[in-house]
Amino acid sequence: MSRNSFLVLLALAAGCRAAPQPSLSPAQSAFDAGEYDRCVQLCAATIDAGQTPADAHLLRGKAYERLGEHARAAADFEKVRREDPSRAEAAFRQARCHLAMGQTEQAEATIQGCLSRVYDSLSMRDQMLAHAVAGEVHFALGDFDHAASDYEAALKIARGSRPLGTDRSVAVIHYNLSWTHFQRNSFRRAREAYQDYLDASKRAGLEPEGEDLYTLAVLHFLCGDVRQARNMAATLPPDLRPRLEGVLSGEVFSVRTLYDQTRKEKESTDELHR
Numbered sequence: 001m002s003r004n005s006f007l008v009l010l011a012l013a014a015g016c017r018a019a020p021q022p023s024l025s026p027a028q029s030a031f032d033a034g035e036y037d038r039c040v041q042l043c044a045a046t047i048d049a050g051q052t053p054a055d056a057h058l059l060r061g062k063a064y065e066r067l068g069e070h071a072r073a074a075a076d077f078e079k080v081r082r083e084d085p086s087r088a089e090a091a092f093r094q095a096r097c098h099l100a101m102g103q104t105e106q107a108e109a110t111i112q113g114c115l116s117r118v119y120d121s122l123s124m125r126d127q128m129l130a131h132a133v134a135g136e137v138h139f140a141l142g143d144f145d146h147a148a149s150d151y152e153a154a155l156k157i158a159r160g161s162r163p164l165g166t167d168r169s170v171a172v173i174h175y176n177l178s179w180t181h182f183q184r185n186s187f188r189r190a191r192e193a194y195q196d197y198l199d200a201s202k203r204a205g206l207e208p209e210g211e212d213l214y215t216l217a218v219l220h221f222l223c224g225d226v227r228q229a230r231n232m233a234a235t236l237p238p239d240l241r242p243r244l245e246g247v248l249s250g251e252v253f254s255v256r257t258l259y260d261q262t263r264k265e266k267e268s269t270d271e272l273h274r
Helices: 022-032 036-048 053-067 070-083 088-100 104-117 124-140 144-159 168-183 187-203 210-222 226-233 241-249 255-262
Strands: none
Touching (some): 036 053, 053 070, 053 088, 088 104, 088 124, 104 124, 144 168, 168 187, 210 241, 226 241
């Protein structure tokens, strides 16, 4: 499963994306094809024509996001939020953009505004994601206690919804919770959350990768369960076994780099809002 540092979520497209307005179909097709510059141009034409401005700003913002132009993306998402405050995706993505620009205070203000003003009008999935994005923001601020509480609140919602049981975003939230507990030096809780991440991934139809199993083996080791860690060695790809043996023998290991070793690039945060 591909994932980034902690932003899943944060990956934010609509959970069940509605069909684009006819005037936006070419722009949506360009976006889906990875032609983000062309998508920006087509959205601009739609906006200039006064057609579906909120949808066009949202799609253009997502294209800017993919192009790494976070300030422009944030400006588009702000316009969507002003026109329709209940469009939670715009708030989630705007918070992400602020984080990408190092603007943690703005990111916190954006997601807290969503939680305090429009939360009750959101779907269960968007309520879950609102808490998850708040967790990402608090993680970025180094407030790991609040981040853990945010992720737990998100997972509480997920547990109360059968459709969310197979949602890939739930797996990402478990992963982020595990990483948060790891930062708090709470290795047993990190291991428990990581096992939940693997279980949630399987429910979503994803098989664990070698790096996933390696991380779990090291978490077993950190929890003092050396036998379980050694038992997992046989399940690892050949290239990862020497690394684990080095950990178990005490020759190599940096606790703080564990999640950096296992983390992979996520295709933005669209894992969460697909």
